[in-house]
Amino acid sequence: MARLRPIQQSLPMQLLRAREASMAHFRPMLRTHNLTEQQWRVIRVLANVEQMDTGELAEQTFLLGPSLTRMVQTLERDGLVNRQTDPKDLRRTLLSLSSAGRTRYEAVSPDSEALYEEIESAFGHAKLSQLYKLLSELNDALNLTEQEETRAYARSK
Amino acid sequence: MARLRPIQQSLPMQLLRAREASMAHFRPMLRTHNLTEQQWRVIRVLANVEQMDTGELAEQTFLLGPSLTRMVQTLERDGLVNRQTDPKDLRRTLLSLSSAGRTRYEAVSPDSEALYEEIESAFGHAKLSQLYKLLSELNDALNLTEQEETRAYARSK
DNA sequence: GAATATAATTTAACATGTTAAATAAATTCA
């Protein structure tokens, strides 16, 4: 029987390792601003729009609905985000950044940008572009074959 | 003030997106074997050794200690893993795969390998190698600058 | 060799990830 490849050589683990290595830079910084990585993602997206519904915010931040629902509760309690039911579609919840949320955003932004630039200069702009390109192509390739598989496993279950 | 780059163009999000795209293939498969992604990582590492202590297992699987502690409790309850205190260093816990654990490993392996091959053929072997190389270099670059920053934030806190 | 420091693991507390099911509103269509 063919032996399964070592886990360290697997694509998901390589990607996880790289992501952890990059987040190891951002997390301590966010910690000094009393934000989690995911909260910062939400604030950052909301900072660039008037308002956004939960579904689109979930897509933009790569968070799942249930996580977002919980997070928004605490973000609202902490006064960083406002919620409002969409008057045009009562199923939807519209979210927006409060002024305290915007203040926080503006406090974190320079620190965040500084880390990006540090990473770019450590890794090199050319390599970074090349990496982005490959990751984007990988996504395209993976998403093409995804649907059939999902259906296949759904059937066999 | 310089505007912060859009979140979708950030390195951590690109890596997260790629990882999610790849895990979207593996998770449904693992689900049919009643394993979570992290449980599979633990089993897979233990399948290649006689035994291993918690610390090294945490490194190999990229799991944090507290997560591993909890997981091992359920894995032991489910009869997939055995625990034992290291007689040479009573602080350490030695973990090993039970025979039921090995059976599960051998059931999952072919499905896992099949997905790897599917991904390789969808994305291309050459590109995949190139991606691995870049990710590895990124890790090296990131880990070099990590320590100083961590210390900097520790001081400012 | 007792006091102190270091190391490996675990506990605790809170946040998020994941899937399934429930809820409620909008949409479709017979």
Added chain:
DNA sequence: TGAATTTATTTAACATGTTAAATTATATTC
């Protein structure tokens, strides 16, 4: 139009992520 379907969000339940603190054992040092 009203029953059936679809859609957006939330709840629920369990698993993992993250940090800090506690625990227990080994290693150091005086």
